[in-house]
Amino acid sequence: MAYAIPASLIEEANAAARPANDEDFHALSRTLARRGRDAEAATAQVARFAVAVPTWGVGTGGTRFARFPGPGEPRGIFDKLEDCATIHALTRATPTCSPHFPWDEVPDLAELRQRAEALGVGFDAVNSNTFQDQPGQARSYKFGSLSHVDAATRAQAVEHNLRCIEIGRALGSKALTVWIADGSNFPGQSHLGRAFDLYLESMAAIYAGLPADWRVFIEHKVHEPAFYSTVISDWGTSLMAAHALGPKAACLVDLGHHAPNVNVEQVVARLVRAGRLAGFHFNDSNYGDDDLDTGSANPFRLFRVFDVLVDAELGKAPGFDPAYMLDQSHNVTDPIESLTCSAIEAQRAYARALLVDREALAAAQEADDVLLAHRIFKEAYETDVTPLLAEARRRAGGAIDPLAVYRRSGYRARKAQERPDAGGTRSGIV
Numbered sequence: 001m002a003y004a005i006p007a008s009l010i011e012e013a014n015a016a017a018r019p020a021n022d023e024d025f026h027a028l029s030r031t032l033a034r035r036g037r038d039a040e041a042a043t044a045q046v047a048r049f050a051v052a053v054p055t056w057g058v059g060t061g062g063t064r065f066a067r068f069p070g071p072g073e074p075r076g077i078f079d080k081l082e083d084c085a086t087i088h089a090l091t092r093a094t095p096t097c098s099p100h101f102p103w104d105e106v107p108d109l110a111e112l113r114q115r116a117e118a119l120g121v122g123f124d125a126v127n128s129n130t131f132q133d134q135p136g137q138a139r140s141y142k143f144g145s146l147s148h149v150d151a152a153t154r155a156q157a158v159e160h161n162l163r164c165i166e167i168g169r170a171l172g173s174k175a176l177t178v179w180i181a182d183g184s185n186f187p188g189q190s191h192l193g194r195a196f197d198l199y200l201e202s203m204a205a206i207y208a209g210l211p212a213d214w215r216v217f218i219e220h221k222v223h224e225p226a227f228y229s230t231v232i233s234d235w236g237t238s239l240m241a242a243h244a245l246g247p248k249a250a251c252l253v254d255l256g257h258h259a260p261n262v263n264v265e266q267v268v269a270r271l272v273r274a275g276r277l278a279g280f281h282f283n284d285s286n287y288g289d290d291d292l293d294t295g296s297a298n299p300f301r302l303f304r305v306f307d308v309l310v311d312a313e314l315g316k317a318p319g320f321d322p323a324y325m326l327d328q329s330h331n332v333t334d335p336i337e338s339l340t341c342s343a344i345e346a347q348r349a350y351a352r353a354l355l356v357d358r359e360a361l362a363a364a365q366e367a368d369d370v371l372l373a374h375r376i377f378k379e380a381y382e383t384d385v386t387p388l389l390a391e392a393r394r395r396a397g398g399a400i401d402p403l404a405v406y407r408r409s410g411y412r413a414r415k416a417q418e419r420p421d422a423g424g425t426r427s428g429i430v
């Protein structure tokens, strides 16, 4: 029987931590009441907030230089599901995982669905992979996939995406996320216009295979691995593609996939306005697609993104039904610890954004009172919502201090025994 953190361990730890958190939560409630904000309402909303964990995120990541595997790493999708369930048990914020194919391929999809259900984990968007070659693959993606100049290679990439939809249907997923690495490294290497046309042609074939209640998420990225041009480089290209494909296509924003200094929250606002925001991949970055832990380097930027998301949620923006996922690489930490803290950081930014006094903000904006508008905005960001998040978790059956409970449980050491080292790769990104 695979080890799982017992509910009793969480309950015991919560009993010890509760008096202090109750005190802090009541103090915060009073502070917020003075500002006309309702701590109870925000707590209930935070409890409903959910962010998916990518199955590949529970394994140790790497850079293009090296990978430093940790003990007890998941050996396959069934182990990954256990780790995803553990994060949800601690945080109550990650009820679903986002699988990736062919990495998570198994012979029996019904078994995969049953195992996930038994662990209480659902399936969010399914991710396809045409950015690397698989063993025995007929044609290489070295020079592209959905936009490859060779029709047979494009057809192979389309087939793979259709297969992902088929897998997703068996798992109860409702969306396919498509990120392609297609692009060029040399000026002149690729016809920039034709590459986009070929992409649209391929995507139209994938779109035609979507069930009626499915969506396809287009994920753009300005650079890497192609460093001169990327076919789906930015939100404008992504929106053009979504419009060309139809109403089931929407644009996915990943925090690290933009040129330096791009105002990401404004990109989100534009896509909300267009009714085409598919969702958001949370991580953090200093330079590019760093895939640092969510909120670790620039929590204010994360808050600014959430401000737009909450504004859309409260304003009931047409078509606003975003899928949220953590998308980050854990190179030097225990991935479960990183994902646990990241889910909480996403909730933290969400809670702070809920606390923005939007009426007062709108009035200050209308009055051209620049600094007052900024102060109203900043006041919400500066609020320490830690006790509110802990209270939301406790009420949902999670841990007041998830990291402490995880470490006390000895989960990783137990998994190291249950999951002997499979001798996997130590090379970089694989």
Ligand SMILES: [Mn+2]
Pocket: 219, 254, 281, 327
């Ligand atoms: Mn992403």
